Amino acid sequence: MRLSLRRQVRQRDRFRCAYCGISEEEIGAELTIDHFRPVRHGGSHALENLVYACHACNEFKGHFWSAEVAGRLLHPGQDEIAHHIQEGDDGSLLGLTERGRLHSVWHGLKQHLVFSQANRNSVSHRVILRARGIISPCT
Numbered sequence: 454m455r456l457s458l459r460r461q462v463r464q465r466d467r468f469r470c471a472y473c474g475i476s477e478e479e480i481g482a483e484l485t486i487d488h489f490r491p492v493r494h495g496g497s498h499a500l501e502n503l504v505y506a507c508h509a510c511n512e513f514k515g516h517f518w519s520a521e522v523a524g525r526l527l528h529p530g531q532d533e534i535a536h537h538i539q540e541g542d543d544g545s546l547l548g549l550t551e552r553g554r555l556h557s558v559w560h561g562l563k564q565h566l567v568f569s570q571a572n573r574n575s576v577s578h579r580v581i582l583r584a585r586g587i588i589s590p591c592t
Contacts, residue, residue, distance in 0.1 A: 454486060458500065462486055466505035471529035472514070475507050487511045489528050494518040504529060527556045 463483070469476045470484055477483055487506040490496030493516055506514070519525045527537055537553030538546050548554025 454498065458498070458503070459486060461500055462503045462505050465500070465530070469505065470507040470510050471504045472506055472510040480507060484508070485511045487514060489526075491516040491518055501531070523551045524555065525552065526559055527552055 463477075467476075468478070468484075472487075484505050484507050487504045487510070488496045488498070489502050489504050492498075496502050496518075514526070517526065527534055532552075537550045538548055538557060541547045546557040548557040
């Protein structure tokens with residue numbers, strides 16, 4: 454990937470993971486570039502298909518793709534998230550549409566799987582996500 458394209462993605466996504474919001478500063482390093490629609494599923498290397506993502510989100514999403522629009526995760530740079538998801542009083546994500554419900558479930562599964570596996574058990578990452586209200590205090 455061209456350095457100039459990587460720089461564009463980083464700047465567009467404000468140096469934060471477009472999926473969970475954690476920043477380079479909070480992680481202490483640059484994040485990864487994710488192909489929202491994976492190349493193996495016909496995705497391109499175009500700026501519109503690239504998402505700045507922390508390692509945990511990028512690895513968890515992997516090559517996930519659905520041919521059906523209703524079965525796709527929300528694209529952080531293209532979908533109006535507020536039309537699909539709202540935050541509950543307890544901080545949980547509530548899906549308002551079919552895609553919003555899928556994304557909410559995916560986000561909940563990601564939290565559970567990422568933070569329950571010892572090889573991804575970064576205490577500092579959990580503390581930051583907890584402080585930002587992304588995960589619950591008991592996670």
